[in-house]
Amino acid sequence: TSQGKKEMVKAIRIHELGGPEVMKWEEVQVGEPKQGEIRIRTTAIGVNFIDVYFRKGVYSAPAFPFTPGMEAVGVVTAVGPGLTGRKVGDVVAYAGNPMGAYAEEQILPANVAIPVPPSIDHKVAASVMLKGMTAHILVRRVFKVERGHTILVHAAAGGVGSLLCQWANALGATVIGTVSNEEKAAQATQDGCHHVIIYTKEDVVTRVKEITSGKGVNAVYDSVGKDTYKASVECLASRGFLVSFGQSSGRPDPIPLSDLASKSLFLTRPSLMHYTATREELLESAGEVFANVANGVLRARVNHTYPLSEAGRAHADLEGRKTSGSIVLIPDS
Numbered sequence: 001t002s003q004g005k006k007e008m009v010k011a012i013r014i015h016e017l018g019g020p021e022v023m024k025w026e027e028v029q030v031g032e033p034k035q036g037e038i039r040i041r042t043t044a045i046g047v048n049f050i051d052v053y054f055r056k057g058v059y060s061a062p063a064f065p066f067t068p069g070m071e072a073v074g075v076v077t078a079v080g081p082g083l084t085g086r087k088v089g090d091v092v093a094y095a096g097n098p099m100g101a102y103a104e105e106q107i108l109p110a111n112v113a114i115p116v117p118p119s120i121d122h123k124v125a126a127s128v129m130l131k132g133m134t135a136h137i138l139v140r141r142v143f144k145v146e147r148g149h150t151i152l153v154h155a156a157a158g159g160v161g162s163l164l165c166q167w168a169n170a171l172g173a174t175v176i177g178t179v180s181n182e183e184k185a186a187q188a189t190q191d192g193c194h195h196v197i198i199y200t201k202e203d204v205v206t207r208v209k210e211i212t213s214g215k216g217v218n219a220v221y222d223s224v225g226k227d228t229y230k231a232s233v234e235c236l237a238s239r240g241f242l243v244s245f246g247q248s249s250g251r252p253d254p255i256p257l258s259d260l261a262s263k264s265l266f267l268t269r270p271s272l273m274h275y276t277a278t279r280e281e282l283l284e285s286a287g288e289v290f291a292n293v294a295n296g297v298l299r300a301r302v303n304h305t306y307p308l309s310e311a312g313r314a315h316a317d318l319e320g321r322k323t324s325g326s327i328v329l330i331p332d333s
């Protein structure tokens with residue numbers, strides 16, 4: 001059924017690559033859901049570093065103008081012809097494709113929508129879907145964290161970092177986190193880091209060697225990229241895993257195989273998309289995240305909320321390292 005609405009809604013649109021100022025608050029037409037699609041009225045939208053990459057052109061942007069955003073929670077307002085299993089009024093969330101979450105209403109393929117358990121607040125859901133599923137694949141599938149492992153997590157107070165540290169701690173690992181300042185260090189400690197290194201004051205490699213009695217760590221989770229790659233390699237134990245999953249400071253330089261040969265290291269560059277490509281994998285990841293939120297293993301940190309119209313400010317703060325935990329945009333009306 002469809003409510004036959006064709007009204008205009010407000011959305012952020014980008015007409016050219018650039019800084020946060022290229023994000024414009026404009027009227028757009030959403031249209032009606034086609035076969036296999038639903039339409040949602042967004043209630044909480046997750047901001048992720050990937051949104052910055054698309055805005056700046058680090059990842060190639062779709063055709064202009066485009067609406068950024070890859071994570072939202074919302075209420076179904078219309079369903080495509082013949083669709084079963086979803087109805088108007090359902091609360092659903094999605095993370096990943098399609099892009100276009102920074103909007104008051106959005107069309108989604110029904111098969112990316114995950115029902116949000118009623119016990120979970122919309123803002124919480126929007127802060128743990130993409131980041132929590134990323135944490136899930138990183139600690140359970142990319143490199144399986146086990147009791148006895150020691151791991152290093154860069155940007156430990158960040159959106160993904162906070163959840164990753166909580167999860168790895170619950171799995172029994174010794175967790176070392178890096179952060180830029182004292183406030184973030186306090187949060188990382190609360191999130192299960194046994195050791196926190198303030199990289200603006202201490203040398204990361206020296207500290208990791210001290211903490212591990214010279215052995216190094218079993219895995220490094222590195223989302224910072226360019227600035228951290230070298231230290232990450234130096235921090236690894238023999239046969240350690242370098243999990244490079246982002247580039248908040250820029251793309252790392254090309255990596256010579258000899259860097260890996262020096263300690264028989266493993267290197268992987270995972271993307272959430274490839275680990276949630278099937279509906280089954282997607283449901284498994286989302287299910288693990290929501291279950292761990294419900295049982296208290298994961299404590300969502302919705303540290304920053306902004307009106308959707310001010311998404312540019314959220315980006316500036318995220319890129320400026322001013323944020324910790326998750327950022328959520330709330331539609332203005």
Ligand code: NDP
Pocket residue numbers: 047048049050130131134155156157158159160161178179180181184223224227245246247248249250270271272273318319320321322323324325
């Ligand atoms: P964060 O909340 O982690 O924000 C980025 C943090 O990185 C900053 O707060 C800052 O923490 C640290 N940082 C270090 N150097 C820089 C720099 N030069 N510029 C900006 N930040 C810097 O963001 P998200 O949780 O949204 O994402 C974390 C990372 O994970 C991103 O790189 C993202 O691309 C990646 N990611 C990858 C996925 C995948 O599938 N591969 C999926 C989801 C996220 P501090 O102040 O402590 O230095």
